Amino acid sequence: MSTILLAGGAGYIGSHTAVELLNSGYDVIIADNYSNSCPEAVRRVEEITGQSVKVYELDIKDSVKLETVFSENKIDAVIHFAGLKAVGESVDKPVIYYRNNIDTTLSLLECMTRYSVKNIIFSSSATVYGEENPVPYTEEMKRGTCTNPYGWTKVMMEQILEDAAKADKELSVVLLRYFNPIGAHESGRIGEDPQGIPNNLMPYVAQVAVGRREKLTIFGNDYDTPDGTCRRDYIHVVDLAKGHVKAIDYILRNGGAEIFNLGTGTPYSVTEIVDTFEKVNGIRINHVYGPRRAGDLPESYANADKAFKILGWKTEKTLADMCRDTWNWQKNNPQGYKS
Numbered sequence: 001m002s003t004i005l006l007a008g009g010a011g012y013i014g015s016h017t018a019v020e021l022l023n024s025g026y027d028v029i030i031a032d033n034y035s036n037s038c039p040e041a042v043r044r045v046e047e048i049t050g051q052s053v054k055v056y057e058l059d060i061k062d063s064v065k066l067e068t069v070f071s072e073n074k075i076d077a078v079i080h081f082a083g084l085k086a087v088g089e090s091v092d093k094p095v096i097y098y099r100n101n102i103d104t105t106l107s108l109l110e111c112m113t114r115y116s117v118k119n120i121i122f123s124s125s126a127t128v129y130g131e132e133n134p135v136p137y138t139e140e141m142k143r144g145t146c147t148n149p150y151g152w153t154k155v156m157m158e159q160i161l162e163d164a165a166k167a168d169k170e171l172s173v174v175l176l177r178y179f180n181p182i183g184a185h186e187s188g189r190i191g192e193d194p195q196g197i198p199n200n201l202m203p204y205v206a207q208v209a210v211g212r213r214e215k216l217t218i219f220g221n222d223y224d225t226p227d228g229t230c231r232r233d234y235i236h237v238v239d240l241a242k243g244h245v246k247a248i249d250y251i252l253r254n255g256g257a258e259i260f261n262l263g264t265g266t267p268y269s270v271t272e273i274v275d276t277f278e279k280v281n282g283i284r285i286n287h288v289y290g291p292r293r294a295g296d297l298p299e300s301y302a303n304a305d306k307a308f309k310i311l312g313w314k315t316e317k318t319l320a321d322m323c324r325d326t327w328n329w330q331k332n333n334p335q336g337y338k339s
């Protein structure tokens with residue numbers, strides 16, 4: 001049985017991936033400093049799967065502490081989720097973002113070299129396509145110009161990992177470019193639990209639905225899109241988690257250096273999200289139209305063919321599933337894990 005280290009595995013995507021890896025027969029170790037998560041999320045992963053997870057509470061940047069994880073366990077592959085991800089905050093605190101996101105990557109690579117761990121999967125983002133590339137995005141497009149430090153950290157980390165793989169022919173690197181993950185595990189026991197005011201659309205909608213926020217502001221309805229609001233490639237977090245299992249199967253079997261888009265290939269507008277959430281859950285989402293948000297692109301969506309061709313992975317869940325599962329999580333956990 002192979003053992004997978006999830007750096008930042010207590011977070012939103014990491015916890016869902018832990019469930020799918022455990023259900024597929026992998027052993028999972030989580031290392032997290034809980035800067036944007038909590039031990040309860042891991043407890044619930046164990047509850048859902050009926051299996052136990054070894055956890056290290058540590059800062060991945062701290063390479064001395066990180067080394068204990070590698071010396072105490074035989075790790076077959078690492079998935080690197082540990083990053084700060086709030087776009088607006090990254091503009092205000094760029095040094096903290098560069099320090100955290102780049103240093104976690106370097107510490108992991110150093111420990112992997114020392115302990116001959118040769119497989120790493122990295123949580124990248126559609127944001128690396130920048131402003132220049134036309135939709136739908138394909139993996140061979142050049143990385144573009146980002147509008148914020150968060151995006152640049154992803155561009156830089158992709159470059160660092162590619163350089164490391166070029167220098168060490170035995171090192172296998174898979175870069176997964178996520179589109180817009182939403183939804184929650186169908187049990188309603190784990191889900192997205194943002195601290196403070198949500199930056200992203202779906203958690204904001206869910207908090208309006210549960211009465212924590214008064215109304216949603218839709219950022220702009222004068223874009224050159226079918227209904228004037230921006231369109232994104234929303235992907236159910238459980239589909240995304242299953243994509244990681246396929247990527248782990250692949251990297252352990254084939255190795256190499258690859259990039260995969262993880263998206264559905266179908267964009268939906270902000271208005272379609274609000275309408276679908278209202279319809280499937282029978283709840284009204286109080287909303288108003290406001291000005292555009294700086295840095296937003298009219299459209300972002302994947303060409304998802306490569307992941308299907310090479311990994312045999314494609315999404316299975318619908319937008320209605322995403323809206324239903326988000327609400328199931330939020331209504332059962334109105335204050336997130338603190339409920």
Ligand code: NAD
Nearest residue numbers: 008011012013032033034035036037059060082083123125
């Ligand atoms: P999240 O904040 O829920 O999870 C990240 C986890 O990493 C958290 O548990 C946090 O405590 C941990 N962490 C951060 N810095 C750490 C450090 N120095 N040491 C130890 N642990 C640390 O975020 P998520 O939504 O699960 O995202 C996971 C990854 O996917 C991130 O790298 C993010 O940038 C990337 N990503 C997310 C999205 C999205 O929309 N959620 C989209 C594209 C890419």
Ligand code: UD1
Nearest residue numbers: 087125127199200201204217218219230232270293295296
């Ligand atoms: C944002 C980030 C992106 C990051 C991703 C996941 C920006 C410019 N981009 O993507 O780098 O990888 O989150 O963390 O921030 N919206 C509203 N009202 C709201 C919130 C959002 O109308 O209160 C709209 C936005 O204008 C956008 C859509 O909803 O059109 C989706 O927004 P969001 O969930 O923040 O994702 P992205 O902007 O695609």
